[in-house]
Amino acid sequence: MEEINYLKAERSQAWREDLRKKIKNKDRTGLRRVKMNEVDARERITSYVEVNSGLTKEQAQIEASRCIDCPNPTCITGCPVEINIPKFIKRIEQGDFLEAAKVLKETSTLPAVCGRVCPQEKQCEANCFYTLKLKKDPVAIGYLERFAADYEQASGEISIPEINEKNGIKVGCIGSGPAGLTFAGEMAKMGYEVTVFEALHEIGGVLKYGIPEFRLPNHIVDVEIDALKRMGVQFETNFIVGKTAAIEDLKEEGFKAFFAGSGAGLPRFMGIPGENYLGILSSNEYLTRINLMQAAEHDSDTPVVSGKNVMVIGGGNTAMDSVRTAKRLGAKRAMIVYRRSMDEMPARIEEIEHAKEEGIEFMTLANPIEYFADKNGRVNQVKIQKMELGEPDASGRRRPVPIEGSEEIIEAETVVVSVGVSPNPIVPDSLPDLETTKWGTIVVNPHSLQSSIPEMFAGGDIVRGGATVILAMGDGRRAAQAMHKYLKNNKA
Amino acid sequence: MDIFKFYDTFVRFINTNDFCWQKHKIKISFEYPLIMFKIVNKEFFSENVVKLEIHAPRIAKARRAGHFVILKIGDKGERFPLTIAGADREKGTITLVVQKVGVSSRKLSALEVGDSITDLVGPLGQATHIQHKGTILACGGGVGVAPLLPIVEAYKKAGNRVITVIAARSKDLIILEDQIRSFSDELIVMTDDGSHGQKGLVTEGMEAAIAKEKIDEAIIIGPAVMMKFAALTTKKHNIPTMASLNTIMVDGTGMCGACRITVAGKTKFVCVDGPEFDAHEVDFDEMLLRLNGYKEIEKAAESNYLKTNNDSCQIPS
Numbered sequence: 022m023e024e025i026n027y028l029k030a031e032r033s034q035a036w037r038e039d040l041r042k043k044i045k046n047k048d049r050t051g052l053r054r055v056k057m058n059e060v061d062a063r064e065r066i067t068s069y070v071e072v073n074s075g076l077t078k079e080q081a082q083i084e085a086s087r088c089i090d091c092p093n094p095t096c097i098t099g100c101p102v103e104i105n106i107p108k109f110i111k112r113i114e115q116g117d118f119l120e121a122a123k124v125l126k127e128t129s130t131l132p133a134v135c136g137r138v139c140p141q142e143k144q145c146e147a148n149c150f151y152t153l154k155l156k157k158d159p160v161a162i163g164y165l166e167r168f169a170a171d172y173e174q175a176s177g178e179i180s181i182p183e184i185n186e187k188n189g190i191k192v193g194c195i196g197s198g199p200a201g202l203t204f205a206g207e208m209a210k211m212g213y214e215v216t217v218f219e220a221l222h223e224i225g226g227v228l229k230y231g232i233p234e235f236r237l238p239n240h241i242v243d244v245e246i247d248a249l250k251r252m253g254v255q256f257e258t259n260f261i262v263g264k265t266a267a268i269e270d271l272k273e274e275g276f277k278a279f280f281a282g283s284g285a286g287l288p289r290f291m292g293i294p295g296e297n298y299l300g301i302l303s304s305n306e307y308l309t310r311i312n313l314m315q316a317a318e319h320d321s322d323t324p325v326v327s328g329k330n331v332m333v334i335g336g337g338n339t340a341m342d343s344v345r346t347a348k349r350l351g352a353k354r355a356m357i358v359y360r361r362s363m364d365e366m367p368a369r370i371e372e373i374e375h376a377k378e379e380g381i382e383f384m385t386l387a388n389p390i391e392y393f394a395d396k397n398g399r400v401n402q403v404k405i406q407k408m409e410l411g412e413p414d415a416s417g418r419r420r421p422v423p424i425e426g427s428e429e430i431i432e433a434e435t436v437v438v439s440v441g442v443s444p445n446p447i448v449p450d451s452l453p454d455l456e457t458t459k460w461g462t463i464v465v466n467p468h469s470l471q472s473s474i475p476e477m478f479a480g481g482d483i484v485r486g487g488a489t490v491i492l493a494m495g496d497g498r499r500a501a502q503a504m505h506k507y508l509k510n511n512k513a
Numbered sequence: 514m515d516i517f518k519f520y521d522t523f524v525r526f527i528n529t530n531d532f533c534w535q536k537h538k539i540k541i542s543f544e545y546p547l548i549m550f551k552i553v554n555k556e557f558f559s560e561n562v563v564k565l566e567i568h569a570p571r572i573a574k575a576r577r578a579g580h581f582v583i584l585k586i587g588d589k590g591e592r593f594p595l596t597i598a599g600a601d602r603e604k605g606t607i608t609l610v611v612q613k614v615g616v617s618s619r620k621l622s623a624l625e626v627g628d629s630i631t632d633l634v635g636p637l638g639q640a641t642h643i644q645h646k647g648t649i650l651a652c653g654g655g656v657g658v659a660p661l662l663p664i665v666e667a668y669k670k671a672g673n674r675v676i677t678v679i680a681a682r683s684k685d686l687i688i689l690e691d692q693i694r695s696f697s698d699e700l701i702v703m704t705d706d707g708s709h710g711q712k713g714l715v716t717e718g719m720e721a722a723i724a725k726e727k728i729d730e731a732i733i734i735g736p737a738v739m740m741k742f743a744a745l746t747t748k749k750h751n752i753p754t755m756a757s758l759n760t761i762m763v764d765g766t767g768m769c770g771a772c773r774i775t776v777a778g779k780t781k782f783v784c785v786d787g788p789e790f791d792a793h794e795v796d797f798d799e800m801l802l803r804l805n806g807y808k809e810i811e812k813a814a815e816s817n818y819l820k821t822n823n824d825s826c827q828i829p830s
Binding site: 221222266286309314320398445446 | 571574575585587589590591592616617620631632633635636637764767768769770771774775782785799802803805806807810811814
């Protein structure tokens with residue numbers, strides 16, 4: 022209720038009212054949704070250039086004017102971090118782009134990242150008035166978010182949110198992925214001394230090792246991380262909590278509470294014959310070599326092998342990232358093999374479209390059942406079995422059923438297995454009292470994200486299994502608020 | 514802080530136009546003070562084998578026998594594993610022994626006292642399960658003797674009788690002989706060419722030890738092919754045996770599966786499930802095959818490295 026009154030008060034500010042009066046709603050809703058500027062498919066597969074090149078100022082302002090500034094903005098409820106969407110969009114319409122970016126930062130730690138990788142079609146944009154009531158294309162909230170964040174980054178006038186006076190309380194954050202970074206930002210704003218512990222040599226988690234440059238350039242992530250550093254967040258790379266030091270050691274060093282955002286980084290394999298032949302690797306390994314270790318660059322010491330025929334098993338965003346990376350590494354034939362049909366594919370529609378434009382082949386209703394290798398043990402052929410869709414399973418999706426006698430052999434010298442990930446066990450293993458599920462995820466109170474160990478909070482993929490960047494960020498934000506409450510009560 | 518002012522100026526400088534960094538793909542990276550892993554001592558065992566003592570107090574405190582670390586040398590360096598050969602908690606240092614076999618090991622060997630290792634993370638893997646067992650047969654081949662040392666020491670301190678077999682191609686590749694001897698009840702040294710100790714392979718030394726007395730458990734560390742035959746030897750005599758595996762790794766935290774091997778028919782990740790496994794259950798042929806996965810690229814990279822870097826013998830005369 023308080024929230025709604027607050028939104029109403031903001032909406033009735035003079036500048037918002039003026040903007041609303043300027044253009045009639047009929048004219049606003051008559052405009053067509055903007056199309057994102059893109060690099061041509063033939064050109065972009067020769068490099069790692071970002072595919073989406075962003076909106077121009079003019080495009081952004083016209084798109085912003087489509088938003089009718091609803092009295093009851095339903096879009097906000099679709100956003101896991103509850104960005105004040107109409108407010109930032111109206112700032113764009115007004116032409117005050119830096120102010121728009123500030124609005125984003127009120128609740129979102131990584132707007133330039135979210136504007137790129139969020140599945141907006143399932144979140145804010147699914148709840149837009151245009152989608153719900155007008156049955157028209159929603160306002161391009163994601164594009165506008167990205168525009169405002171990029172504009173701010175490029176202006177060099179990067180704002181830092183207001184920070185409360187330091188309270189001298191030390192808290193630790195395990196993992197520097199989207200959940201951890203958001204948590205760290207929120208706690209820093211509330212005046213805590215936050216240290217983020219990261220196992221790898223770079224900050225960012227999946228944003229760095231997983232999502233490729235052509236979808237999320239690393240320098241975009243680095244600028245957001247620098248903003249956190251300027252807010253006083255400390256980062257310790259090459260530090261594995263539970264290995265380099267135990268939670269107990271850190272408590273002795275004065276840490277009062279912890280947030281585990283250590284993710285779901287363990288790749289699953291299928292356990293089919295020949296899966297350990299050379300040339301068969303997990304999408305995590307493939308993408309880590311390319312994105313984190315820059316294996317494709319000539320001066321990098323990390324090698325990567327990528328054949329002329331590359332097969333990627335799976336239909337999620339990671340599979341799309343892998344197959345599109347293979348194309349950029351020079352694959353003649355880059356294929357997706359997915360056991361369900363196109364409709365069930367969990368990857369974002371935009372990514373599937375981009376992949377198609379780039380010449381990726383889709384083999385749906387197919388599943389590998391065996392690998393064959395040459396005399397050196399390097400994979401050269403994959404036996405594929407065709408599938409048909411049967412009855413819906415527990416997840417509500419129709420279960421793929423193998424068709425007997427439908428096997429065929431396909432040539433492939435590189436196979437990337439992208440069939441899912443499991444939670445990282447290092448933190449749970451180091452804490453015997455921590456309650457976990459049989460899948461290895463940490464059990465938390467769904468509201469406070471507090472685990473069975475009171476001073477340990479958790480969020481993101483370590484709680485959810487493999488989920489999305491924005492859900493992880495939402496968790497980071499909620500955990501920060503809950504931890505703040507917990508620490509306040511405990512001191513009293 | 515001045516450092517931030519400088520950073521802001523820098524960002525403004527490269528952004529004179531909207532989004533210019535996207536056009537020119539300028540990578541912004543900014544070095545904040547890092548924890549440095551400084552080399553405090555360096556010693557050559559031979560032309561190609563170097564012992565380094567590195568300042569890493571947290572790892573020195575947390576590590577146990579059997580643990581390893583992942584290193585990265587330079588911005589463009591690769592991540593690679595090395596088993597910890599020892600540590601000094603008081604000094605806050607760990608000891609690594611590296612043999613020059615490719616670009617990264619050459620880069621590491623070329624670092625001098627006072628230089629720092631860019632990235633060092635650990636301790637990783639499961640520690641050796643040390644118990645009082647009776648008589649232990651510890652076998653090390655080549656630089657595998659370095660990670661064997663803390664294990665021999667731990668077994669001895671747990672009250673076991675320890676018989677150690679160390680083996681190498683020739684005399685100058687036998688390392689840490691005196692240190693190994695100080696924790697072993699018996700030491701057998703084998704060289705391929707007979708230039709030191711007895712002439713023959715590690716398995717011959719093992720057979721000699723097994724013939725003399727009852728062995729309760731064995732541990733083997735060395736090149737994959739040596740471990741394969743050492744495992745066959747103990748299997749013949751039904752001696753429970755652990756092998757510490759050295760596969761290709763990238764992250765070392767279970768994230769990628771580059772290090773996967775088959776143990777008792779199941780896929781295991783060496784970095785988190787190991788590095789030690791029941792040697793009689795390991796598919797060594799598959800492991801040997803996977804170790805050679807990047808051989809051609811590695812060889813080309815090494816010869817390229819040697820062309821541009823003077824890597825002549827650096828033993829002080």
